[in-house]
Amino acid sequence: MFKRSPSLAEQVKFHLKQRILDTDFDKDRIPSETVLAQELNVSRNTVRDALSRLEMEGIVIRKQGAGTFVNRNVRLVKTRLEEIIPYEEMILAHGCKPAVDLLSVKKTQPDEQCAAQLNLNATDEVLSIEKLFGADDQPVIYSITFIPTKIIAEPYTKEDAIPPVYQFLPQFCRQSFAYYLSDIVPLVATPGLRQILHLPPRKLALLSFEEIGFNRDNEPIVKAISYFRDDLLRLRLIRRDTG
Amino acid sequence: MFKRSPSLAEQVKFHLKQRILDTDFDKDRIPSETVLAQELNVSRNTVRDALSRLEMEGIVIRKQGAGTFVNRNVRLVKTRLEEIIPYEEMILAHGCKPAVDLLSVKKTQPDEQCAAQLNLNATDEVLSIEKLFGADDQPVIYSITFIPTKIIAEPYTKEDAIPPVYQFLPQFCRQSFAYYLSDIVPLVATPGLRQILHLPPRKLALLSFEEIGFNRDNEPIVKAISYFRDDLLRLRLIRRDTG
DNA sequence: CAGTGGTCTAGACCACGGG
C-alpha cells in the first residue's frame, strides 16, 4: 500500500490527515491504533509514530484508555513556530494569496552585532537580501537576510535570492542548514517600517523575529530579521504540559 | 539501574543531560546509541527516545552516519514555548531570583470576548486572578487569569491562587488540563501596564500571550493574558526544517 | 569499508477509562 521514502510514518500521517478532513468519524473518534495498523498493513509503532506527529500539531488528542480523537479547534492554528516554513506557505495557510517582492540584493559591511553573531572578521562582508511578502496584495512581512560573502561558492543571480534562504545555502554555499535560533521581539514600528509595510495610523506595534541560522556543524551561517504584521498574520501555537 | 515511572526514556534523558554537563566528551561526541543501550541496560529504542527529546530541546545534534554531538550553543535557550512551564522556572532559567505577587483575586463579569472564548452565558461570572512576577526584585511578567466560577467545585483561599492555574484546575475544579492555544501579540504598553511593570521611559513595546486553556475533553476552561518584559526575559526558541 | 543514526517490525506488558 505504501512505498518507502518519505518514511512510512510520514505517509501514514498524511493518509490520516486526509481521512480526518474527508471522513466523519463517529463522535470524532479515530479507529484504534491496532485496527489502523492492520488496515494500513504497518506495525502499530509506525501508526503510533504518525499519530504522535498529528498530536504534536494539535490535530488529534489521545486519551489513554479511551481512544484518539479529532481536535476540531485547531483549524485555528496557522503557524507552528517550531517548524520552519516558507512565508508564502504561512500566508497561504491564512487563506490569502502570497506574493514576494525582492527589494534589494547587495553586498554590505555588517554592523558590529551581526559580525559577532556570524563570527566574522572586520573585513568580511555580507550579502544582504531584502524581501517584502504580501498577502492578498497587502504587505505583511518585511525581512532582511545576511549571508557572509565568503561562504558563497557558486555564481548566482538576483532571482536566486527569491526562494527561502535555507534553499539558497545548500545550493550556492555548499552549506547544510540545521536550525534557527530565534528571538521573538516586539517593537514600535519606525517610520521606515511604517512606510514599507503600509501600516495604518492606529497600528503601532510589530512583532519581529531575530534569527541566527546554523549548519549541521553548528556554525552560524546566516542572520535574518523579519517584521510581521501580527494583526494580519496571527502567530498562534499549542503549548503542552512538560513533555 | 533504573526503576519505572517516570518512564525509562525520561530517566535516560535526565541521566544523559547530567553526563553532558559533567563530562567532557571527546570533541563533544556522545557514545553511540548501541553503546549507550548496553551501558544503561536498556533497549536502543529507549536510548533513541531519550536522545530525540534532547535533540528537540536543542541540547544535542544528531548526524546520520557520523554520530551524536553536544550542542554548546543552546545554553542560550531559556524558554521553550511549546512547553508550559511555571513563570518562576522561566525566571530561574534566566539566572534570576523569582518572586510572585498576588495582586488580586475576585469574581467579575467577563467581557464579551472572554465570555465567547470560554463558551459562557450572559450571566456567568469568572474568577479573575492578577499576578505580578519578579526577577531579582524587578517586575517582569504581569498576568491575568479568568476561570469560570461555575466550574469551581471546591472551596479555596487566596493562597491557592498563587501556583500556576493548571494546578488550580485539577485541584479545585476537578478539571484535567490538556493544552493552551496561545496567540503571541506585540503591543505598546498602556500607562497602566507601564506603572505595574515599572517600565523605564525608553521601553515602549511589550510582548503578550493571549491563551485559552482546554481540558482533555477539548472544552475551554481558562483564559490567561500575560505581559512580558521581553528585554529582561528573552523569548528564544529553536526552529527546524519540516519534521 | 565499518560504524553511525534512521526506520520498521512483532510481540510483550502496563495503566487507565468506561461500561
Next chain:
DNA sequence: CCGTGGTCTAGACCACTGG
C-alpha cells in the same frame, strides 16, 4: 472487565559518513 493508549524490548535492514 475489556479495549484503549503508553512503554519497552530485541532484532532487522537501510542510508549515510568517514577514514
